[in-house]
Amino acid sequence: MPLVEMTDVHKTFPAARGGAAVEAIRGVDLAVEAGEIVGIVGYSGAGKSTLVRLINALETTTSGSVRIDGREITTLGERALREVRLGIGMVFQQFNLFGSRTVWGNIAYPLEVAGVPRAEQNRRISDLLHFVGLADKAHSHVEELSGGQKQRVGIARALATNPKLLLADEATSALDPETTQEVLALLRRVNRELGITIVVITHEMDVVRSLAHRVVVMEAGRIVEEGPVVRVLSDPQQQVTRRFVATIVDDEPGAEALAALHERHAGRFVKLAFRGDEVRQSDVFAVLLDHGVRFELVFGGIEEVQGETFGNLTLALDGDPAAVDAAVDAVRVLVPLKELAR
Amino acid sequence: MTDTNIGQLWPLFWSAAWETLYMVAITLTLGGLLGLLLGLALYVTRRGGLYASRPVNVVLNVLVNFFRPIPFVIFIAAAQPLARVVVGTGIGNPAIIFALTIAAMFGISRIVEQNLVTVDPGVIEAARSVGASRARIVRTVVIPEALGPLVLGYTFVFVAIVDMTAVAGVVGGGGLGNFALQYGFRQFDTVVTWTAVIVIVVLVQVGQLAGSSAARRILRR
Numbered sequence: 001m002p003l004v005e006m007t008d009v010h011k012t013f014p015a016a017r018g019g020a021a022v023e024a025i026r027g028v029d030l031a032v033e034a035g036e037i038v039g040i041v042g043y044s045g046a047g048k049s050t051l052v053r054l055i056n057a058l059e060t061t062t063s064g065s066v067r068i069d070g071r072e073i074t075t076l077g078e079r080a081l082r083e084v085r086l087g088i089g090m091v092f093q094q095f096n097l098f099g100s101r102t103v104w105g106n107i108a109y110p111l112e113v114a115g116v117p118r119a120e121q122n123r124r125i126s127d128l129l130h131f132v133g134l135a136d137k138a139h140s141h142v143e144e145l146s147g148g149q150k151q152r153v154g155i156a157r158a159l160a161t162n163p164k165l166l167l168a169d170e171a172t173s174a175l176d177p178e179t180t181q182e183v184l185a186l187l188r189r190v191n192r193e194l195g196i197t198i199v200v201i202t203h204e205m206d207v208v209r210s211l212a213h214r215v216v217v218m219e220a221g222r223i224v225e226e227g228p229v230v231r232v233l234s235d236p237q238q239q240v241t242r243r244f245v246a247t248i249v250d251d252e253p254g255a256e257a258l259a260a261l262h263e264r265h266a267g268r269f270v271k272l273a274f275r276g277d278e279v280r281q282s283d284v285f286a287v288l289l290d291h292g293v294r295f296e297l298v299f300g301g302i303e304e305v306q307g308e309t310f311g312n313l314t315l316a317l318d319g320d321p322a323a324v325d326a327a328v329d330a331v332r333v334l335v336p337l338k339e340l341a342r
Numbered sequence: 343m344t345d346t347n348i349g350q351l352w353p354l355f356w357s358a359a360w361e362t363l364y365m366v367a368i369t370l371t372l373g374g375l376l377g378l379l380l381g382l383a384l385y386v387t388r389r390g391g392l393y394a395s396r397p398v399n400v401v402l403n404v405l406v407n408f409f410r411p412i413p414f415v416i417f418i419a420a421a422q423p424l425a426r427v428v429v430g431t432g433i434g435n436p437a438i439i440f441a442l443t444i445a446a447m448f449g450i451s452r453i454v455e456q457n458l459v460t461v462d463p464g465v466i467e468a469a470r471s472v473g474a475s476r477a478r479i480v481r482t483v484v485i486p487e488a489l490g491p492l493v494l495g496y497t498f499v500f501v502a503i504v505d506m507t508a509v510a511g512v513v514g515g516g517g518l519g520n521f522a523l524q525y526g527f528r529q530f531d532t533v534v535t536w537t538a539v540i541v542i543v544v545l546v547q548v549g550q551l552a553g554s555s556a557a558r559r560i561l562r563r
Contacts, residue, residue, distance in 0.1 A: 058470055078475075085473035096464035100486035109482075110472035141562060161472065 001070050003165055003197050004032035004055055009064030011050055011221075024050040026221035028064075034164070037191050037198040039212030039229070041205065041244055047221040048201045052167045055199065056088040057081045069164065086114055089158030089196075093170035095150040097142040103129070103153050104138045110160040128156040132186060148179035155186060159194070166190060168200040172207055180204075184211050205248045209233065209305055217241045233303065234275055234310035250301045251312050252340060261298050262342055267318035269340040270328060274302065275310050279334050287334065291327035293319040314340060346533035351525055355534075358521035359541055361435070365507045365517055366545075368439050370500055373446025377499075380406070380447060381454025382480065388459075392466070392476040392484075410448040414506050417445050418513050438515035442506055446499065453495040461487045490561035497553025501546050508542065518542055 011025035024047045032038050040048045053059040054066055061074050073084050097106050107128055111121040129135045132152040142150060151171060158166055168187065172180040188211060190196050200211060208215050208229060215232045217225040217240060225238045236245045245251070252271045253261055261269070272284060288295050295315045302311035317324050331337055348355075384406070386392045387399040412420065418441045425437040461484055469483045485492070511519025518538045526535030 056471055058467060082473035082475060085471055088471070090468070090471040092464060092468060094462075094464050096462070096468035098465055098468075098483060098487065100483075100489065109469070109474075112482075113469075113472050113474045113478065143562075157468075157472075167471075 002031040002067075003034040003069055004030065004199070005065075005067040006030040006051075006054070007065040007067075009051075009054060009066060010062045011047075011054060011059060012062045024221055025054065025061075028221075028223055030216065030223060032165075032197060032199055034197050035191075035195060036213045037187075037200065037211055039208035039215045040199065040201045040218060041203060041208055041215060042218035043203060043240075046218040048218050049169055051218070052090075052169055052199060052201055055165075056085050056090060056167060058085075086110070086161050087163050087165070089155075089161070089163040089166040091151065091154045091158050091166070091168045091171045093173045095142075095147075095154045095174075097150055097153055097157070099142055102139050102141055103134060103145070106142065106153055107156045107160050110157060114161050116161075124160060125156075128159060131159075131189075132156045146179070147175050148182050151175065151179075151183050152186060155183075155190065159190065159196070164197060166196050166198045168198060170201055170203070173202065173204065180207070181210075187211060205233075205244050209248060209303075213306075217244065230305050230308045230310065233305055234273075234308075249303055249312070250299065252314055252338070253299045257299070258340060258342075261314075261316070265296055265298055265316035265318075267295075267316045268324055268328070269298070269314060269316055269342075270331075271300070271312055271314045271338040271340055272331065273310075273312050273336040273338075275336075276308060281313070284331055284334055287330045288315075288317065288327050291319075291323045291330065293317050293324050293327040346531050347525065347529065348531070348533050348537060351534060354525070355521060355537065358516060358518050358538075362504070362507050362517035362519070362542075362545070365435065365439055365442060365510070365515070366500070366503050369442040369446050369503050369507070370496070373443040373503070374450060374496060374499070376443065376447040377450025378454055380451035381458065382484075384451055384455040385458040385484075386476075386480065390463075392479060406448050406451055409444070410452065412445075414441075414445055415509050415512060417441055418510060418515075421445075433514055435516055438507075438510045438513075442503065442510065445506065446503055449502065450496070450499050453499060454492065457488045457491040457495050458484060460491065490557045493553055493557040493560060497550055497557070500549045500553065504542060504546055504549075 006028055009025055009028045013022040013024055015021045028051060040051065042048045050059060054061055057073055066073050068084055073081065076084065098109065101109065104125055107125045108121055111124060116124070129138055132155055134149060134152055134156070137145065137149065142153065145153065172183050175183060184207065187198060191198050200207065202208060212229050215226065215229050216223055217238065219240045225232065225241045232241060233245055233249055236242045242251070258269070274281065295317050297313055298316050299314035300312045302309060317327065328337065380402070384399070384402050387395045387402065418438065421441040421444060422432040422437065425440040426432045429436040429440045431437055465483055465487060466479055469479045507515065507517050508519030511517055511523050518541060522535045522538035525531060526538060
């Protein structure tokens with residue numbers, strides 16, 4: 001049984017004064033298995049923030065079913081929903097810490113809501129502070145903390161009530177690259193060491209690459225593509241996915257770059273797509289050399305994601321035209337090959 | 343130096359000062375509490391609020407907008423019939439305190455509302471996400487997060503109430519306003535007038551200082 005199961009979920013926001021109704025979510029089916037990290041990517045307005053808020057019922061669905069741990073939550077009353085929310089942690093882009101409370105007080109808040117006895121609260125908060133590496137900041141006020149520290153407090157607060165599920169809404173988008181890595185490492189530990197399922201919303205593919213097991217791509221309120229991260233990064237199907245993937249994986253040179261490359265390099269251009277380890281680059285290069293074709297690598301790169309290697313290499317092939325033809329045919333048998341015409 | 347009767351007036355003066363303090367204290371407490379409740383109601387019933395309700399919000403706004411602009415000196419007269427019903431008399435300090443409290447309530451409600459809307463909706467969402475009830479959020483998030491500006495707002499109100507008590511002196515209220523009017527202005531006794539002025543200034547300064555330092559402590563700046 002999936003931890004989160006959404007079936008044909010719709011969410012329409014009623015018309016604001018002078019505006020039209022907004023269909024934020026238009027028929028989403030999504031299953032999140034216990035223990036996995038799912039990355040939801042999409043541009044602003046794609047509906048990803050709304051989608052996660054339907055998971056912990058901060059927003060109510062217009063239609064469709066949302067099951068958390070098998071329990072239908074769309075029909076629950078406010079009191080029962082509060083209980084559901086206690087079992088789901090949430091971290092935010094702007095941290096949303098309570099400025100009127102210390103670090104300790106922030107982490108205590110969910111425990112106070114849950115009615116946890118004081119002694120147990122203290123134990124729990126102390127454990128969490130150690131887990132996120134902020135034991136020395138327990139009595140600091142939040143405005144004294146750096147962005148990364150604030151987010152670690154946010155994570156500790158979200159974990160206070162031992163949730164099974166953690167929702168991260170652009171949790172690293174307000175952080176610098178180095179701090180982003182720290183927070184991502186912490187989220188990985190949350191998943192690995194505590195076994196907590198994580199749904200992370202982001203527009204940064206780097207976050208997906210380094211954190212998620214599975215990626216869900218949203219556009220205009222729908223899920224347009226989903227799959228294991230390596231599959232989606234190495235073989236994106238939809239236009240929007242390709243645009244996201246292109247931000248971190250070199251695919252092939254665009255028209256302008258291609259023209260510039262042709263200026264500098266003689267010969268035919270071909271793009272080779274390497275997937276996994278079944279075909280080695282050295283095998284491909286050996287074929288080219290056997291045919292007496294000289295080649296240059298003019299564009300592309302190799303990625304390693306979660307232990308799997310893939311990449312796209314654009315080569316300029318130079319030599320006797322007949323030999324190049326033969327070499328291209330031979331390589332085509334080994335790896336997917338695409339001609340890049342002038 | 344003009345002739346002055348201040349020497350004989352000291353006992354009257356101190357009792358007037360005491361009356362002012364008493365009126366201000368009651369008004370600030372009662373009006374402050376009622377204003378806080380009304381301000382909270384204005385805030386939570388706003389669009390997107392914790393208890394969002396357009397009809398309730400509209401009614402409250404019409405009510406506040408109707409009463410708040412009435413000049414206080416006229417409001418005292420206008421509130422007389424209601425004062426007779428609530429405090430049993432239309433004249434004297436009880437009626438004045440009643441009018442002060444109601445006027446302060448409407449003024450304070452707006453100040454409270456204005457300070458509460460500055461609370462980051464994100465922290466309210468964070469509280470909702472851990473399962474806090476709406477009433478709990480108002481009590482443990484909204485008010486504490488806005489406490490610094492609220493204290494400054496109440497300090498501002500304190501000064502305004504001191505001003506209103508003096509105005510009340512014109513229409514039968516006691517206190518320093520009445521004292522300055524009766525024994526200073528009408529007797530052409532500038533020393534008496536200025537003695538009242540100085541005590542009022544000191545009172546306002548002390549209140550302002552206390553409020554500012556409390557707000558600073560809360561905001562830790």
